[in-house]
Amino acid sequence: MPNSTINRVRTTLRLRSRAAALATAGVTASVVLTGVAVAAEDAHLDVFSAQTVSEAADATRGQAQQAAAGAADKAEKKATDWVSPIADDYSLSATYGNSGDRWASKHSGQDFAVPTGTPVQSVHGGTVVKAGGNGAGDGPAYGNAVVIDHGNGTYTQYAHLSEVGVKVGQKVTAGQEIALSGNTGNSSGPHLHFEVRTTPDYGSAIDPMKFLRDHDAQV
Secondary structure, eight states, X not given: OOHHHXXXXXXXXXXXXXXXXXXXXXXXXXXXXXXXXXXXXXHHHHHHHHHHHHHHHHXXXXXXXXXXXXXXXXXXHHHHOXXXXXXXXXXXXXXXXXXXXXXXXXXXXXXXXXXXXXXXXXXXXXXXXXXXXXXGGTOGGGOEEEEEEOSTTOXXXXXXXXXXXXXXXXXXXXXXXXXXXXXXXXXXXXXXXXEEESSSSTTOEEOHHHHHHHXXXXX
């Protein structure tokens, strides 16, 4: 075979080999670049997922902190609130200072006319210092009664009860049910007799409605 022919064959083989190598390199580069792109996308997704989880955790923590702060505010407000001894659906009957033959002297409290069995609630946080029959020690005219010490020389009394739901020494909060209204003792009909006192005993009552309203109770 002439040398010129042999040289042409060799040149053709070299060119084909180079083309094949370039093609292979191109495919490899494409695969590598694709792999890099996928890896980069995965990394982006991982970062995005981490950021999303972190943001969700931060939001959850923020909500929990807000809820805790709200609960603390409510608890603090509840501790300082003064409320009506009857939550709703009552009529005010005999008032403080009324005179009449039903009382040895002027009326010492405010009467809330309600059916027997109506829930009676503490008007403020405090400690029960009297509870039971015979006016809880204040005399049979009061029937079943409860007296609560609210501190700072302030006491409240709840009388003519059908049931007493607390015991001496028990801690109570504003709005907590302590008894059921009734018609016990010297009573002309079902109602709650409510007093605000400066001592736990009979004879130290002050105007209960003025006191509650001065302390922003809704009565």
